[in-house]
Amino acid sequence: MTILSDKSNYESLLKNGIQSAKLGKFKESENYFIKAINQNKNKPDAYINLANILILQKRNTKSFKILHNYISNNTTNYEVSNFAAKIFLNFNAQNEFIKLCKILNINKNKNHKENSFIYFVEGQFYERNKNFSKAKNSYFLSISCNEIFFEPYFKLFNIFEKTNQLQDLEKLIIKTEKIFNQEENRNKINLYKSILLNRKNNFLDSQEYIKTNKLYEKFKNDDNFLIQLLDLESKNNERLNKYSYSFRNILERNKLIINKPENKKYQNHNMDNNFQKYKKFYFKKNVQLITKKLKYLSDDQIVFLVGFPRSGTTLLDSILRSHSQIKVIEEKPYLLDLRHKFFESKKNNLSALLKITQKEKDEIRNNYINHAMTNMEGKKIIIDKFPLLITEIGFINCIFPNAKIIFAVRHPCDVVISCFFTSFKINEAMVKFLDWQNTIDFYNNVLDLFVFYENELDLKYKIIKYEDVVQNFKYQITKLVEFLDLKYEKNLEKFYETAKNRSQIFTPSYTQVVNPLYTSSINRWKNYDQSKFLSTSLSKWIEKFNY
Secondary structure, rough: OOOHHHHHHHHHHHHHHHHHHOOOOOOHHHHHHHHHHHOOOOOOHHHHHHHHHHOOEEEEEEEEHHHHHHHHHHOOHHHHHHHHHHHHHHHOOOOHHHHHHHHHHHHHHOOHHHHHHHHHHHHHHHHHHHOHHHHHHHHHHHHHHHHOOOHHHHHHHHHHHOOHEEEEEEHHHHHHHOOOOOHHHHHHHHHHHHHHHHHHOOOOHHHHHHHOOHHHHHHOOOOOHHHHHHHHHHHHHHHOOOHHHHHHHHHHHHHHHOHHHHHHHHHOOOHHHHHHHHHOOOOOHHHHHHHHHHOOOOOOOEEEEEEOOOOOHHHHHHHHHOOOOOOEOOOOOOOHHHHHHHHHHHOOOHHHHOOOOOOHHHHHHHHHHHOOOOOOOOOOEEEEEHHHHHHHHHHHHHHHHOOEEEEEEEOOHHHHHHHOOOOOOOOOOOHHHHHHHHHHHHHHHHHHHHHHHHHHHEEEEEEEEEHHHOOOOOHHHHHHHHOOOHHHOOOHHHHHHHHOOOOOOOHHHOOOOOOOOOOOOOOOHHOOOOOOOHHOOOOOHHHHHHO
């Protein structure tokens, strides 16, 4: 009778705790779960619910501690350890996850079925940190523990495609086709089979495969997969010269992306207001007031590779990193982070830069150098490739007035159409590319800001046009490396081999720069009826860059 009573009381406490949580009475809910734990310290339910309640109250540290304590005493309760791993991943608590792995001693029993989810989470942490070799190893360990756990296969599909390991992708697809029959999993396999056909330039076969397997219908209620499918169809239709269909695919894709709840926060962010503030502050007199009172090193080894997105910066990155004396940092916001930190300490007052001290300037510079110049391995030049740093040239000129700037340029109409079509990770800037007119306006505003900098500041810069590189590679790249005080090297011509050997290219151009130069992307905009007014909207820049 006592046993039944204890069980009934435990369940009652759980029920009351959950009910209180639903009413927003978190402290009351917490007390119910603590009472349940005191009644039975071995059952996991109260611990899981208590951890959730603490997280809802933003008391993460205590929540994590409770989970660790329970798992330490119950290492075979995989429900709680898997729950904890998921929580640590969601909050990017990597140190807590490492502690969990030590408690579970997962490396002692690598093939234990119940470790499959832990290895799967470990792979996601590695992938998040751009360590794709270790991520792949963890996903394969997850599979070795449980061959019928589909999710690590799907993660590997994505890594193999993004790292241009198409043979490995094909082998894995063939393997999964033999293992998985469940419709949901088959649909995902078929999606990647369609992607693989596209990557092999079998565009018609890719489209037919999509149609035969009714993938649009299968994914119509799953926006994430439908977005991926529409993006693929747009690429296929463009290569099949079905331009109106291709544009329609992108319109539908962008509408889905812009309506995702996590992207709503970006839609009211007005970067154009910042540009106007920059034009009122970074004029010649202000910048001279800053630079004349400070002492600077030469910083000739620092180069910033900038340009509007889709202007050829990734191509230049791949070419220049093939030079024996150049190290390229790709899309790492080191300088932006330091800039934000400085201005946050000044209540985001732009004019605070007028009062920057030698110590503050040197701290920004030295922190940047320490990050950017690790593992130089005898390199002479470091190139920081971050396209939209073009908008921060004013700040760069105050901190690194002797640094060189490479400004990548491409036909403005091709840039706009490419930005509108490209699938970017959404942030305050990239959200603008989900709307046709916003893309045009953003291009105009960014280039206007560059011209302001060009006229006001003493810049050491070189403009290099994408089309000139494609059509006259050796001459243009020779001039470019001479600008960097380097000599032309034959290895620069094999840039696509350098790109293939990289673990991953962190831009939407990853499928392009692993191939020799091609001309099909030049005048791409002319294929689209929707672009016929672009040349009028962008005429100022077409004339400036002699297109």
